[in-house]
Amino acid sequence: MKKQVVLALAATFIMSVAGTALAAPVNHFNDVPANHWSYEAVTKLNQAGIVSGYGDGTFRGERTLTRYEMAQIVANALTKLEKATDEQKALIEKLSIEYSSELENLGVRMAAMEAKSDNVKFNGEYRIRYLGTHATDEDGVKTKDNVVDGRLRLWLTGKIDDRWQFKTRLQQISDLKTSDGHYGSSYLKAFDGDNRATYGNEGIDGTIRLNRVYVHGDLNWGTLEAGKIPLYTGNGFQYSGPIDGVAVGFGKELKVTGFFGRTLNANQISKGSYEIKNGKIITTAPEYGDNNLTGVNLDYNFTKNLNFKGAYMSANPVGSGEKFHKQKYWESALNYNLTPDLVLTGIYGGSNKDEDNRGYFGILTYKNCNTSKPGSYGMYLEYAHLEENALMDSGLTDWDLDKNQKGFYYEFNYCPAKNVKVNVNYTDWKAVKGSDKAKAYGGFVTYYF
Structure with missing residues (x-):
């Protein structure tokens, strides 16, 4: 029985990998490289009180984050767009573009992008x-x-x-x-x-x-x-x-x-x-x-x-x-x-x-x-x-x-x-x-x- 469960899980994993390879989507759980500009941007927003963290409310600057985790932080920032300065809004907009596919999977309405569409x-x-x-x-x-x-x-x-x-x-x-x-x-x-x-x-x-x-x-x-x-x-x-x-x-x-x-x-x-x-x-x-x-x-x-x-x-x-x-x-x-x-x-x-x-x-x-x-x-x-x-x-x-x-x-x-x-x-x-x-x-x- 255990062997059948293992085989089923293995088959499921292989099919998911194959499907992923065919569709070639962004892997939301890949780590964001430690030298990526996103960390500096998120740190500035955190220090300004625009974002307070992700998931459990903490901001973990001591380790690399996944793209999914980074998207959670950006989603948090989008809810406070009205309180942000022009410089902070520019950072949030840049982050929302970088993590747009992750935000879409999260079901987040991208306020910054919608504001752009209403620009004219x-x-x-x-x-x-x-x-x-x-x-x-x-x-x-x-x-x-x-x-x-x-x-x-x-x-x-x-x-x-x-x-x-x-x-x-x-x-x-x-x-x-x-x-x-x-x-x-x-x-x-x-x-x-x-x-x-x-x-x-x-x-x-x-x-x-x-x-x-x-x-x-x-x-x-x-x-x-x-x-x-x-x-x-x-x-x-x-x-x-x-x-x-x-x-x-x-x-x-x-x-x-x-x-x-x-x-x-x-x-x-x-x-x-x-x-x-x-x-x-x-x-x-x-x-x-x-x-x-x-x-x-x-x-x-x-x-x-x-x-x-x-x-x-x-x-x-x-x-x-x-x-x-x-x-x-x-x-x-x-x-x-x-x-x-x-x-x-x-x-x-x-x-x-x-x-x-x-x-x-x-x-x-x-x-x-x-x-x-x-x-x-x-x-x-x-x-x-x-x-x-x-x-x-x-x-x-x-x-x-x-x-x-x-x-x-x-x-x-x-x-x-x-x-x-x-x-x-x-x-x-x-x-x-x-x-x-x-x-x-x-x-x-x-x-x-």
């Missing part, structure tokens, strides 16, 4: 918009136009380390009125003093564009952004859009951000033209050039309810010949919380041009739709008075009134479901100088994901 995150939005415009020029000619478009934005955020992030945004806008996704014509916004049309959304061709790509770092003394970065001067009065450049911020109570870079389409070189055929406006697009923009943003909370934002900048036109010269622009804004839900904002700004160089806004904001809370809503009312030279040509990209315009803008927003926002708005303006006037109305639905 995607989110985005899709907006469908309608905008109609009825305008009357100084000669009494009435025109109307409308836009139906779709805008897709995709954000990609990658974590470089605990302080640095990489961010990029892809954007695509398509005309939903045409079958090929291209704008057949832009919508009319105004007529200038030379009886030429000014309008928006010209040049949208459905192309996917990379309009943000930059790194953001939180430093000991402040923040740094570099690349194609987003820039809001003050409350966004003079400029709100991308620049190819850098922004450096510092300060807590008084936040100061210096910026330098080249703006996109910030300087109008030619006004373009239009003609009316069979009651339809046929437009020729204006031409734009860039500005080298240098300036500073200020942000200060006087109290918990009163905030100041300001900006001062110098715009040096690029590639526009002798038509334009270096200009100075500035803005200041006060935001006051009348109640937790009601905010009153006043904005005043201008330029150093010789005349017609001032502008202001009065804004009342009540609540705002929160996409995580279905049923939430908000309302917005603004009055603007903007002289012809108050702004850079690319100013107020987030607003519905423009240069040489004064009037009202109304907005209501509502979230009918989670991650869905509905907005309806109406604009009524006339020229500060001249008799041009227009009414615009529209709305959009935005889906967030």
Whole structure:
């Protein structure tokens, strides 16, 4: 009987060895060589209190360990990853890679590796918009136009380390009125003093564009952004859009951000033209050039309810010949919380041009739709008075009134479901100088994901 047991055990051993040879897996019970780097790494983690041993809770530095025993120590360390320093996390990650097959056999979820897989995150939005415009020029000619478009934005955020992030945004806008996704014509916004049309959304061709790509770092003394970065001067009065450049911020109570870079389409070189055929406006697009923009943003909370934002900048036109010269622009804004839900904002700004160089806004904001809370809503009312030279040509990209315009803008927003926002708005303006006037109305639905 004993002989049969011995033979059975021998056969089992031979079959296991043969199977091992065929599969050629890592032998988890082989000793880790005494000079292997793992010992020094584990010793450092032990001395720091990140690991306390293996198996029975002891750390046996006096003898070599098997790979299985070493994997137990790494598994212990993975459970305390949140308490580790950056240097210790790097050691744990290196150990988890070395002993990955042993950890897998142990059934350990490799937190360090999973953190890596979650290192890049995607989110985005899709907006469908309608905008109609009825305008009357100084000669009494009435025109109307409308836009139906779709805008897709995709954000990609990658974590470089605990302080640095990489961010990029892809954007695509398509005309939903045409079958090929291209704008057949832009919508009319105004007529200038030379009886030429000014309008928006010209040049949208459905192309996917990379309009943000930059790194953001939180430093000991402040923040740094570099690349194609987003820039809001003050409350966004003079400029709100991308620049190819850098922004450096510092300060807590008084936040100061210096910026330098080249703006996109910030300087109008030619006004373009239009003609009316069979009651339809046929437009020729204006031409734009860039500005080298240098300036500073200020942000200060006087109290918990009163905030100041300001900006001062110098715009040096690029590639526009002798038509334009270096200009100075500035803005200041006060935001006051009348109640937790009601905010009153006043904005005043201008330029150093010789005349017609001032502008202001009065804004009342009540609540705002929160996409995580279905049923939430908000309302917005603004009055603007903007002289012809108050702004850079690319100013107020987030607003519905423009240069040489004064009037009202109304907005209501509502979230009918989670991650869905509905907005309806109406604009009524006339020229500060001249008799041009227009009414615009529209709305959009935005889906967030």
